[in-house]
Every structure is written in structure tokens, then in C-alpha cells.
Amino acid sequence: MRTLLLAGIFLSMIIPGFAQQEDSIFIKRISDEIFSNGKAYDNLRDLTKKIGGRLSGSPQMVKAEQWGLKTMQLSGADKAWLQECKVPHWVRGGKDQAIATESKMKKNLNVLALGNSMGTGAKGITADVVMVESFQELDAKRDQVKGKIVFYNYKFNPTFISPFQAYVDAVKYRGGGASQAAKYGAKAVIVRSMSHSTDNYPHTGSLRYDSAYAKIPAVAIGLKDADWLSEELKNKNVSVYVKTNAKFLPDTTGHNVIGELTGSEFPDQYITVGGHLDSWDPAEGAHDDGTGVVQTMEILRAFKALGYKPRHSIRFVLFANEENGLRGGNKYAEEAKSKNEKHIFALESDAGGFTPRGFGFNATDEQVKKAQAWSTLLAPYGGGDLSKGGDGADIGPLERAYGIPAAGFLPDPQRYFDYHHAANDVFENVNKRELELGAINMAALIYLVDKYGL
Amino acid sequence: MRTLLLAGIFLSMIIPGFAQQEDSIFIKRISDEIFSNGKAYDNLRDLTKKIGGRLSGSPQMVKAEQWGLKTMQLSGADKAWLQECKVPHWVRGGKDQAIATESKMKKNLNVLALGNSMGTGAKGITADVVMVESFQELDAKRDQVKGKIVFYNYKFNPTFISPFQAYVDAVKYRGGGASQAAKYGAKAVIVRSMSHSTDNYPHTGSLRYDSAYAKIPAVAIGLKDADWLSEELKNKNVSVYVKTNAKFLPDTTGHNVIGELTGSEFPDQYITVGGHLDSWDPAEGAHDDGTGVVQTMEILRAFKALGYKPRHSIRFVLFANEENGLRGGNKYAEEAKSKNEKHIFALESDAGGFTPRGFGFNATDEQVKKAQAWSTLLAPYGGGDLSKGGDGADIGPLERAYGIPAAGFLPDPQRYFDYHHAANDVFENVNKRELELGAINMAALIYLVDKYGL
Numbered sequence: 001m002r003t004l005l006l007a008g009i010f011l012s013m014i015i016p017g018f019a020q021q022e023d024s025i026f027i028k029r030i031s032d033e034i035f036s037n038g039k040a041y042d043n044l045r046d047l048t049k050k051i052g053g054r055l056s057g058s059p060q061m062v063k064a065e066q067w068g069l070k071t072m073q074l075s076g077a078d079k080a081w082l083q084e085c086k087v088p089h090w091v092r093g094g095k096d097q098a099i100a101t102e103s104k105m106k107k108n109l110n111v112l113a114l115g116n117s118m119g120t121g122a123k124g125i126t127a128d129v130v131m132v133e134s135f136q137e138l139d140a141k142r143d144q145v146k147g148k149i150v151f152y153n154y155k156f157n158p159t160f161i162s163p164f165q166a167y168v169d170a171v172k173y174r175g176g177g178a179s180q181a182a183k184y185g186a187k188a189v190i191v192r193s194m195s196h197s198t199d200n201y202p203h204t205g206s207l208r209y210d211s212a213y214a215k216i217p218a219v220a221i222g223l224k225d226a227d228w229l230s231e232e233l234k235n236k237n238v239s240v241y242v243k244t245n246a247k248f249l250p251d252t253t254g255h256n257v258i259g260e261l262t263g264s265e266f267p268d269q270y271i272t273v274g275g276h277l278d279s280w281d282p283a284e285g286a287h288d289d290g291t292g293v294v295q296t297m298e299i300l301r302a303f304k305a306l307g308y309k310p311r312h313s314i315r316f317v318l319f320a321n322e323e324n325g326l327r328g329g330n331k332y333a334e335e336a337k338s339k340n341e342k343h344i345f346a347l348e349s350d351a352g353g354f355t356p357r358g359f360g361f362n363a364t365d366e367q368v369k370k371a372q373a374w375s376t377l378l379a380p381y382g383g384g385d386l387s388k389g390g391d392g393a394d395i396g397p398l399e400r401a402y403g404i405p406a407a408g409f410l411p412d413p414q415r416y417f418d419y420h421h422a423a424n425d426v427f428e429n430v431n432k433r434e435l436e437l438g439a440i441n442m443a444a445l446i447y448l449v450d451k452y453g454l
Numbered sequence: 455m456r457t458l459l460l461a462g463i464f465l466s467m468i469i470p471g472f473a474q475q476e477d478s479i480f481i482k483r484i485s486d487e488i489f490s491n492g493k494a495y496d497n498l499r500d501l502t503k504k505i506g507g508r509l510s511g512s513p514q515m516v517k518a519e520q521w522g523l524k525t526m527q528l529s530g531a532d533k534a535w536l537q538e539c540k541v542p543h544w545v546r547g548g549k550d551q552a553i554a555t556e557s558k559m560k561k562n563l564n565v566l567a568l569g570n571s572m573g574t575g576a577k578g579i580t581a582d583v584v585m586v587e588s589f590q591e592l593d594a595k596r597d598q599v600k601g602k603i604v605f606y607n608y609k610f611n612p613t614f615i616s617p618f619q620a621y622v623d624a625v626k627y628r629g630g631g632a633s634q635a636a637k638y639g640a641k642a643v644i645v646r647s648m649s650h651s652t653d654n655y656p657h658t659g660s661l662r663y664d665s666a667y668a669k670i671p672a673v674a675i676g677l678k679d680a681d682w683l684s685e686e687l688k689n690k691n692v693s694v695y696v697k698t699n700a701k702f703l704p705d706t707t708g709h710n711v712i713g714e715l716t717g718s719e720f721p722d723q724y725i726t727v728g729g730h731l732d733s734w735d736p737a738e739g740a741h742d743d744g745t746g747v748v749q750t751m752e753i754l755r756a757f758k759a760l761g762y763k764p765r766h767s768i769r770f771v772l773f774a775n776e777e778n779g780l781r782g783g784n785k786y787a788e789e790a791k792s793k794n795e796k797h798i799f800a801l802e803s804d805a806g807g808f809t810p811r812g813f814g815f816n817a818t819d820e821q822v823k824k825a826q827a828w829s830t831l832l833a834p835y836g837g838g839d840l841s842k843g844g845d846g847a848d849i850g851p852l853e854r855a856y857g858i859p860a861a862g863f864l865p866d867p868q869r870y871f872d873y874h875h876a877a878n879d880v881f882e883n884v885n886k887r888e889l890e891l892g893a894i895n896m897a898a899l900i901y902l903v904d905k906y907g908l
Contacts, residue, residue, distance in 0.1 A: 032613045036613060159489050161835060161891075163887070196886070198495070357836075381615060412809045414809050418885070431868060432650070432652055433650055433868040437868065
């Protein structure tokens with residue numbers, strides 16, 4: 001590209017009336033402030049590089065909470081505090097290992113124990129591998145899996161346009177595959193990573209054991225190794241040695257980090273915006289969900305910098321324990337209910353810090369229609385696709401407790417599962433402008449909901 | 455992100471009538487074909503990793519042309535050929551160097567000679583630096599720059615939502631800065647790179663010398679070094695040694711690579727789609743414009759794989775010499791005119807292989823309105839923003855020769871200038887799904903124009 005013969009995108013602003021013009025001017029001020037003076041990227045660097053992965057119960061979780069509280073104060077919260085909650089304390093316990101043996105050949109496989117899974121014990125497990133591509137195939141092979149390792153090789157479907165659809169389609173093998181295989185006497189499971197990626201990083205994430213069956217070890221395997229293994233298994237016998245060290249320690253104490261801008265007209269009515277502070281351990285939790293965390297505080301910082309006085313109180317929340325328990329989200333809703341707080345809306349950013357596409361609303365048709373009238377205000381910033389469906393795991397309990405409308409920020413979904421729960425979910429894979437543009441769209445939506453309600 | 459509470463995006467398909475339903479079904483077939491069997495990513499790996507940077511006149515240019523012809527044939531062209539054109543032959547001539555000296559301190563600066571610039575000679579140039587932030591400031595300092603090196607430190611404006619706007623705003627210092635400084639007797643110029651990036655890669659690109667003034671050497675400097683230099687210059691004297699080795703060799707022979715699918719109804723009426731095959735030398739020319747090249751051939755491959763017989767003849771063109779001459783685009787238009795060919799539409803992809811946003815049209819209001827009726831067909835694939843304004847450098851001559859409508863593919867613009875003309879424009883920075891989604895949207899638009907005209 002030599003000279004600009006490209007334009008058009010993000011340029012058009014349709015301004016039908018005075019109120020929209022006023023709103024469009026204020027949203028441009030938000031945009032200028034965040035693009036010119038934004039702290040989200042620097043904050044993300046601190047969180048990911050100075051603290052790193054921060055699984056519930058880890059020492060990094062404690063550091064992240066203190067960092068979050070301090071950053072919330074520096075961002076200009078009228079008040080900021082930690083809200084205590086019990087969190088599960090699962091530990092990986094060391095390096096996960098898998099070695100395949102096929103006649104005399106040995107090959108290391110790139111694996112990661114699934115979150116909440118049990119370790120193999122010090123000796124590891126060695127067994128022949130039975131590959132299945134579905135639960136139906138597992139059922140058909142039920143007589144062949146006793147004492148074996150089951151390898152779920154169900155692929156992300158490339159024809160879904162959004163990889164989130166492929167995730168919904170495939171994640172049952174990660175979540176429930178271990179117990180389904182244990183039902184038929186398998187000793188362990190290997191699950192193809194939930195990704196379209198072109199590399200070999202394994203992608204962890206939580207499983208749920210069915211208490212009716214043995215809690216057998218479970219690992220995710222990188223896609224290249226999954227392809228290799230499935231190719232070998234076509235006409236050969238392959239045995240795999242797996243060793244994982246994972247276990248649960250007793251529940252420990254974690255915290256939601258909460259900042260508040262007090263409302264000028266309705267100080268006792270709350271709008272909540274947040275992301276989750278915990279992350280899986282193999283990486284830095286950059287897109288999941290460091291970006292949601294720093295975007296949340298960037299909205300606060302920008303509102304303060306612009307002297308914006310919200311009508312309602314706005315709560316900026318860094319939730320604890322989204323990944324393997326949701327205890328933070330539950331605690332936030334419980335305490336709100338027990339204090340009889342009034343909540344009117346909640347927004348979460350937990351789909352990565354990619355370029356904005358829009359927001360999904362869990363709301364009535366009428367509310368969605370009202371929000372869609374703001375589409376022209378958000379479109380210049382890339383976030384104009386406002387659709388029904390979507391919220392966020394952490395705000396779910398609040399939403400259900402109050403029956404209030406909620407929304408999830410929807411960045412472009414194509415790259416998310418390249419990094420999700422894998423070792424490459426690092427700061428370097430976040431683009432500063434895309435991150436900031438997400439914060440701009442989120443701030444704009446909060447401003448509009450604060451002004452007009454939903 | 456633990457479980458899917460996000461959805462909505464890319465899911466809605468509005469199908470008002472039968473024709474749209476038929477179109478929507480065919481576009482989904484294109485999408486399934488490209489996502490399932492696409493060759494664009496593998497082709498891009500070959501072009502970038504086996505050939506690399508391929509500036510006009512370089513040995514890599516020749517290799518790329520042969521590769522392009524072969525890949526065009528493998529992609530299923532009814533016929534494919536090379537169209538000869540003369541191309542300029544600028545060579546960098548070795549490693550560019552700059553060393554700053556401030557009292558006793560020396561610092562290497564990360565620089566790249568600008569394309570089409572003249573070298574310093576073997577001894578290099580050493581001179582004190584005068585920093586300016588604009589041509590106005592240069593005019594004001596006209597008496598201070600004689601015998602000096604002028605440092606243009608005009609920054610990419612962060613408040614433009616699209617970085618392409620920032621590029622248009624700033625690129626005059628790269629294109630014309632050398633001659634403006636030479637007018638006042640400067641010996642060389644250093645130009646702040648055209649980027650928002652957070653790294654220190656210098657970004658090259660072409661300049662144009664005004665023949666009225668001396669052709670002085672010119673380099674781009676990485677942003678971190680630019681910031682360092684401007685900080686030093688606030689209250690210190692800094693001299694810089696610059697050595698560049700660039701020169702022009704005599705014009706040489708290059709080629710456009712052309713493939714054709716012959717039309718079933720109007721074989722003598724042409725739709726052109728293309729990207730440019732040449733690229734700057736410091737990197738692999740991945741986003742600029744390897745992605746446009748492989749997307750172009752992917753449309754051909756998908757049409758053949760689906761058995762699609764276009765009504766009009768479709769030309770798939772890998773243009774020569776976009777970066778520093780536009781000789782390929784000019785040649786293509788000239789030969790079309792001289793053969794009295796009928797051309798009806800042209801499309802170019804030269805803004806990177808990022809996730810699609812839409813297309814910009816250089817067309818009449820009526821034509822743009824007609825295209826906008828297709829927005830709901832493209833929106834599920836992310837490319838529904840159809841706006842007036844935009845085409846592509848290579849198709850410009852054709853468009854002007856014929857007065858035909860043309861369009862430029864508009865991917866999301868936020869990351870483009872992180873890589874543009876810099877050493878990090880490599881294969882690893884292209885996402886497979888985003889690349890393929892671009893090809894899907896382009897194929898869909900070509901299908902619609904072929905079917906309905908514009």
C-alpha cells in the first residue's frame with residue numbers, strides 16, 4: 001500500500017438530532033481522551049508482565065488483587081474496596097508430561113492438565129490409546145476403552161463463521177469427556193485443544209467431574225500433536241505415558257476488586273461494568289481477561305478525566321475466580337441482594353481485547369430495540385453491531401438475581417481461540433489501538449445507559 | 455472466558471426474498487469451501503517464507519512472478535500468463551546506519567533508507583540535527599537548516615479513529631520532506647515512521663524528489679528512537695552520522711501475473727480483482743500485499759472448486775511494482791485500452807489481511823446504493839460496511855481509463871500500520887481465519903457484481 005486510496009471506514013457519523021449530536025460529541029471526547037491519554041495498555045503490561053498468570057488461590061492472585069485496588073484508586077474511583085469471597089484452590093503441581101510410544105518410536109506430546117482435574121500420581125499412567133471423535137463413537141466403543149486412555153479428537157468446525165460457535169459445539173468433550181470415559185473404565189483422557197490455531201500450544205480450561213464415576217486425569221493436547229496422534233492411530237497401536245500433578249487444596253480467600261463512581265442523581269442505583277481478574281496459569285491471561293480488567297478501569301479513568309458525573313452510581317468490578325468456580329460473580333450478586341441494593345444494568349468484557357464489533361444483549365426485545373437506536377453512535381468506533389444474546393459469566397448471577405438487562409462486549413472473534421487458555425495468551429498478542437477502541441465503545445455504552453436507561 | 459455466554463455476532467442473516475436466499479446460500483458455500491479447503495494461508499507461507507521481500511527489479515521479484523503464474527494455474531485458471539512491463543530498479547545496497555552523538559555519548563538509531571532515495575556515499579554524512587514538527591516549522595527555521603540534517607518528528611495523530619486517516623495526514627513528510635529540506639540546504643533528512651506502533655521498527659516507503667532541488671538522502675526512524683532523539687534535542691546539541699547505500703539501476707523487466715476465468719455469457723466483458731506482488735525489501739511483504747495476492751487466487755480456486763461459471767470473464771491479477779512506480783497497474787490499463795477490451799468493474803485488496811469490515815466504492819451514488827443493498831448478504835461474514843470512497847492504487851489507471859466503478863477491500867484498519875513497510879510484516883503476523891474471511895467477502899462481492907452488475 002503506497003498511498004491512501006482507501007477510506008470510508010469509521011468515517012461516517014449520522015446525526016439525526018440534537019441529543020444524538022450532543023451524544024456523538026461526548027463519545028468523541030471519550031475517544032480522544034482514551035486514544036491520547038489512555039492507561040489501559042500500560043496497566044495491562046504491569047498486570048501481565050509484573051504479575052502474570054493468576055489462578056484462584058495462587059500468590060499471583062493476591063498480588064493482582066492489591067494491584068487492582070491500587071490501580072482502581074489511581075484511576076479515580078470515589079471509593080474502592082476488596083470484597084471477600086471463598087475461592088477454590090486448584091494447583092497444577094508441576095510440569096504436565098505425555099510421551100507416546102509406537103513400536104520403538106517415542107514422541108513427546110505437548111499437553112496441559114485440564115483445570116480442576118486430578119493428577120495421575122507420581123508414577124503416571126501408561127496405557128494404549130483409543131481415539132474417538134464423538135460421544136456416540138465412545139458409546140459404540142464402550143467395550144474397548146476399559147483400562148485405556150481415551151483420545152477425544154473432535155475438531156473445531158471451520159465452517160462456523162464465529163469460532164465461538166465452534167467452541168460451543170466442541171467444549172463438551174473438555175467439560176464432560178473425562179467422566180464419560182470413566183463410565184466405561186478408561187484410566188485417563190486426552191482432549192484435542194479447543195482452537196483453530198496453526199500452532200501446537202495445548203489449551204487448558206475447566207472440566208466437571210460427574211460424581212457417579214472415577215475422577216480420572218485429563219489433559220488437553222496441542223493441535224499438531226493431535227493430528228500426529230490421530231494419523232498414527234489409523235493403523236497402529238500407540239500407547240501413551242501421562243503424568244500430571246494436579247490437585248485441590250482447601251478453599252482459600254479471594255476478593256472481587258470494586259471501584260465506584262457515585263451517581264449524582266441516583267446514587268443508590270447501580271450500573272456494573274467488569275471483567276475477571278483471575279486467569280489460567282500457563283500464560284499471562286492477557287486476552288482472558290487482562291484486557292477486560294484494564295478496559296473496565298480505563299472507563300473509570302476516562303470518565304474522571306473528562307469530569308463526567310454519572311447520574312447513577314457506576315461500579316467497576318474486577319471479578320474473582322471466573323475460570324474455575326465463578327465465586328466472585330456469585331458473591332457480588334449475593335451481597336447486592338443481601339444489602340437490598342438497586343441494580344439496573346451490567347456489562348462485561350470477557351471475549352478478548354480485539355477490535356470491537358458490538359455488544360450482545362441479554363434483554364427484552366424492547367430493550368434491545370432501544371439499544372439498537374444507539375448503533376449509529378457506536379458504528380464510527382467499530383462497535384455498532386448490537387444484537388440480542390450475550391452477557392458475561394461474572395455478571396450472570398447479578399442478572400438472574402435482579403432480572404435486569406445485561407450486555408457482553410463483542411470484539412472480533414477470529415483470533416480469540418488462538419490464545420484462549422494457552423501459553424501464548426501474552427501481552428505481546430494484544431494490540432494497543434484495538435484494546436483502547438474496546439474501552440471507548442464500552443465507555444460509550446455505559447454513558448448511554450446512564451443517560452437514557454435501557 | 456469459561457463458557458459461552460457470548461454470541462450474536464455474525465449470526466443474523468436477513469433473507470427478504472428468493473434471490474437473496476439463493477445468494478445467501480451460494481455465499482455460504484463459498485465460505486464453507488474457503489474455510490474448509492482454503493489454500494490462501496499455505497500459499498502465503500510459500501510466498502513469504504520461500505521467496506520473501508520482492509521489490510521491483512530484485513531476483514525475488516522474478517521468483518515471485520514464476521510462483522504466481524504456477525499458483526494461478528494450480529488454482530484453476532482457464533488461462534494464465536505474464537504481462538511484461540518495465541519496472542524501476544531501486545536497490546538499498548546494504549545496511550542503513552545512523553549513529554547519534556551527544557557530547558560523549560553515542561547511540562545507534564534504528565533507521566531504513568526511504569524507497570527511491572539516494573545514498574549518502576561511502577563516507578556517510580555527519581551533521582547536527584534540527585528537529586521540526588511540520589513544514590511550517592521548517593519554513594520558520596529556514597535559516598538554521600543549511601548543512602544540517604532535518605528531523606521531521608510529526609506524529610501519527612492518535613485521535614483519528616482509522617489509522618489510515620493518520621497516514622494521510624502524516625505521509626507528506628515522508629513523500630516530500632527531503633526536497634523541502636533540500637530547498638533550504640539541508641544535507642539529509644530523518645523522518646519519524648508512519649506508525650502508531652509500540653515497537654522501534656523503522657517503516658520505509660517511497661519518497662518523491664522535486665527535481666528543482668538536490669536529491670538528499672532520507673531515512674525513516676523507529677518510534678522509540680524518534681522519541682529519544684526529540685527528548686535529547688529539547689536542550690542538547692545532537693549530531694548524527696547517517697550512511698545509506700541506495701541507488702537506481704537502469705529500468706528492468708517485470709510482469710503482471712494474470713489468470714482468467716472465461717465468462718459464460720459475456721466472455722468479452724471483464725471484471726478484474728487483484729493485489730500487488732511486489733513488496734518492500736526489509737520484510738516478507740505479508741500484509742502488504744501478500745495477503746491481497748493470495749486472496750485473489752483463493753477466489754479463483756473457490757469458484758473453480760464450486761463449479762461456478764461466471765457470466766463475465768474474471769481476471770485475477772497480481773500487479774507488478776505498486777510500491778515505487780505503479781508500472782504494473784499502468785500497463786494493465788494501457789494494454790486493455792489498446793486491445794479495446796470491455797471492462798466493467800475492478801476490486802483490489804491492498805489494506806492487509808485483517809478481519810473484514812467492508813468495501814469502499816469509487817462509484818456513483820446510485821452504484822453505491824445498489825451495492826449497499828448487498829450489505830445484509832455480506833454482514834454475516836463481517837464485510838457489511840459498504841461505503842462511498844476507496845479503490846486501490848493498481849486498479850486506479852483502469853478505473854480512470856474506463857470510468858468504471860471500482861472498490862477496495864476494507865479490513866479492520868487498526869493493526870495495518872504496525873507492520874506497513876517494516877521488518878515485522880511477516881507471515882507470523884497474519885491470522886489464517888482473518889485472511890480467509892477476507893477472501894470470502896471478496897469472492898462474495900465478485901459473485902454479486904458478476905450476477906447483478908453495478
